[in-house]
Amino acid sequence: MAGKSNVKIHIKTEWCKGCVICVEYCPTDVLAMRNGKAYVKDITKCTACELCEIRCPDFAITVLYDKSEK
Amino acid sequence: MFEYEKYIRKNKFPLVWCSGCGDGIVLKALLRAIDSIGLEKENVCMVSGIGCSSRLTGYVDCNTLHTTHGRAITFATGIKMAKPELNVIVITGDGDATAIGGNHYIHAARRNIDLTVIIFNNFIYGMTGGQVSPTTPVGMLASTAPFGNMENTFNISGLAQAAGASFVARGTVYHTVMLEKLIKKAILKNGFSVVEVLSPCPTAFGRRNKSGTIIDMMNEQKDNCVTSARAERMSERELEGKTVIGELVNIDRPECSKQYRKLIERCRSGL
Amino acid sequence: MNVIRVMTGNEACAEGALAAGLSFFAGYPITPSSEIAEELAELLPCAEGVFIQMEDELASIGAVIGASLTGAKAMTATSGPGFSLMQENIGYAIMAEVPCVIVNVMRGGPSTGLPTLPSQGDVMQARWGTHGDHQIIALAPYSVIEIFDLTIRAFNLAEKYRTPVILLLDEILAHVSEKVVLSDTAVRVIIDRIIPQEAPEAYLPYRYTQNLIPPMAPFGSGYRYHVTGLAHDETGFPTNDPVEIEKLLFRLQDKIIRNRDDIVQVEEFLLEDAEIGIISYGSSARSCRHAIRQLRAQGVRVGMLRLITIWPFANVKVEKWTKNIGKWYVVEMNMGQIAREVEAAAHGDATIFGIRQINGEPINPEFICQKIKDGLNV
Structure with a gap:
């Protein structure tokens, strides 16, 4: 699946507790773990589905994109 | 993105809950539901009891009340009766609502007072270290059930339904989008509304019972839950071992605080 | 009217x-x-x-x-x-x-x-x-x-x-x-709680004010704040800071103790010339009034310090009167709950006796008279 061009994922590492929920449930394998925290491995695959954002229990993930493009 | 910052007390973060605890997922669904209804923060009052989930009230920028163990619904009843224009949301857990607070839970449902009660069911007392709760499944281990729980369990939603609640739903932290919709409906419903949220505890329940990681526990929700709409078309045998989620009850009954206002009107007009 | x-x-x-x-x-x-x-x-x-x-x-x-x-x-x-x-x-x-x-x-x-x-x-x-x-x-x-x-x-x-x-x-x-x-x-004097005057953004629900009583905003009035039974700081949020905890607990105590004079009420009934004092409260004090009249008619000079406010305890009044009168009876329908407070407040200046009854019967004036008269002969 092609990703969106203008999407950004912001991860607030100080709030991330490394639960891995975002990584596991990302349908396009955008996220991964490093030093116990989530990070953006490959933003080009991101479809801005926002599943990582709504499932992050710690308010650590924000998905930013231009909604008009969706 | 959703602007959670509009509704949270950012300086209280990070959240107190363990890594992988689903309570934060429920909090976010709740905030989105409040936003989509368009409730003003000034008019929202959140009341919680004691336990992991009850710490939620500290994080939301509205009128918040963290009460004593089991009594959140009683405080909320006083608030709603005294100021019916407030949207009163009760945050509680399986132990808080159905063990120590069980009497208040069924009576609030009976009187059908317009409260939205969100029960975080993690099947254990998490905050105090994993003691057995009224929803701990039979055979499961808890610190006070070291040989496995041998008591029967409560069906939280069924209890509310039997006691007369207007709206009852069950959601999970895996089915997050559905959860938001259920909470929204519960808030909008005029009457006693319950959303039981299955929010697995990876720390106090999961480790002891070798339930795997939070991912294993959420996958179990994904694989094992059927929606109430689908369950209607399934046989009892097909439903065995399944968890029904979605809207379970949605009926209209006279609501307590409104009925009381009518009484005041009656007294005023001298009838 | x-x-x-x-x-x-x-x-x-x-x-x-x-x-x-x-x-x-x-x-x-x-x-x-x-x-x-x-x-x-x-x-x-x-x-x-x-x-x-x-x-x-x-x-x-x-x-x-x-x-x-x-x-x-x-x-x-x-x-x-x-x-x-x-x-x-x-x-x-x-x-x-x-x-x-x-x-x-x-x-x-x-x-x-x-x-x-x-x-x-x-x-x-x-x-x-x-x-x-x-x-x-x-x-x-x-x-x-x-x-x-x-x-x-x-x-x-x-x-x-x-x-x-x-x-x-x-x-x-x-x-x-x-x-x-x-x-x-x-x-009639009717007092209402003080509500905050400041803007909601500036409101501290548990602020340390001079009189130790923070103004209270009603829920739903635009002041969004947190209330908890946990130890909390001025913001209302829980704290484990020993300094804040102690500040709170002392404020809660001091706001009552420093205002004892305003809160504590007693009635001093025929105490001025009394040789024997009674301390009582509630319905027992009604019996005491009758007993005092009967005893005075018989020449026994008895008076009563009646507690109208039970808590905080009327230490100051009890201290004062037990210095003046040496013999006291505490009349109450229990096993001496207030008598012990009176003893503590008297610091040994007076002898304290109890007139007690716990059988469900009110303490009647005759019983009180008899006890006090029995004491005269001792």
Whole structure:
């Protein structure tokens, strides 16, 4: 699946507790773990589905994109 | 993105809950539901009891009340009766609502007072270290059930339904989008509304019972839950071992605080 | 204009509460307090207030605290067993500083005890029933009219000091009918809690003000804040900081203790020339008045220091009078709960005897006279 061009994922590492929920449930394998925290491995695959954002229990993930493009 | 910052007390973060605890997922669904209804923060009052989930009230920028163990619904009843224009949301857990607070839970449902009660069911007392709760499944281990729980369990939603609640739903932290919709409906419903949220505890329940990681526990929700709409078309045998989620009850009954206002009107007009 | 009526103590309590501005009552039926609830079930909706019968006393006090947080003047009424159930949340109201009035119509205990018979056995429970170090205000009227007046005063003190106030009645007072002259409504003093003047952004719900009583914003008035029974700082949020914890607990104590003079009321009855003193309260003090008149007719100079405020204890007055008079009788329907306080306050300056009865019978004047006369010969 092609990703969106203008999407950004912001991860607030100080709030991330490394639960891995975002990584596991990302349908396009955008996220991964490093030093116990989530990070953006490959933003080009991101479809801005926002599943990582709504499932992050710690308010650590924000998905930013231009909604008009969706 | 959703602007959670509009509704949270950012300086209280990070959240107190363990890594992988689903309570934060429920909090976010709740905030989105409040936003989509368009409730003003000034008019929202959140009341919680004691336990992991009850710490939620500290994080939301509205009128918040963290009460004593089991009594959140009683405080909320006083608030709603005294100021019916407030949207009163009760945050509680399986132990808080159905063990120590069980009497208040069924009576609030009976009187059908317009409260939205969100029960975080993690099947254990998490905050105090994993003691057995009224929803701990039979055979499961808890610190006070070291040989496995041998008591029967409560069906939280069924209890509310039997006691007369207007709206009852069950959601999970895996089915997050559905959860938001259920909470929204519960808030909008005029009457006693319950959303039981299955929010697995990876720390106090999961480790002891070798339930795997939070991912294993959420996958179990994904694989094992059927929606109430689908369950209607399934046989009892097909439903065995399944968890029904979605809207379970949605009926209209006279609501307590409104009925009381009518009484005041009656007294005023001298009838 | 004064109004003359005949009413019972429980009726006077209900009407006094309404006169004080009561707008919310939650309770659970229990003898001998139920008439207060029955009265208010009828009167409150007509006064645009809320009456609700809850599922138990735990729920009643919870609902009362919730209602008070929205700005309502709220009350519950109960008796011993129910009062026991309310203790945890009385502590909550102390900690979170939520004004409310709890009426305890005392009956014989412990346990279910004597549902229809009087006692004054809950005096110490009123003081120390809830856990942890704390202060409490408790008032004990001794006549129907005083029940009316002290119910108003209970609300005034609750509002003024942001604290629960306990009104201790007993079965005799609750059910006795008396002629009362109700004061003109125009001369009654009604106190309402102080609400914040600052903008919501600047509001600190538990601010350390000079008088130690933070202004209280009702829920739903635009001031969004957090209330908890956990130890908290000025913002209202929980804290584990030892400095903040101590600051809070001392403030909660000092706001009552520093205002003892305003809170503590006693009646000094024929004490000036007395050789023997009586300390009593509630319906027992009624018997004492009769006993004092009888004894004086026989030439025994007896007077009474009547406690109207039970808690905080009237240390200063007791200290003063026990220095002047060497022999004291503490008359109470319990095993000496207040006598021990009197002994402590007297510092050995006077001899303290107890006149006690715990069998469900009121202490009658003859019994008091006999005890005091027996003491004359010793």
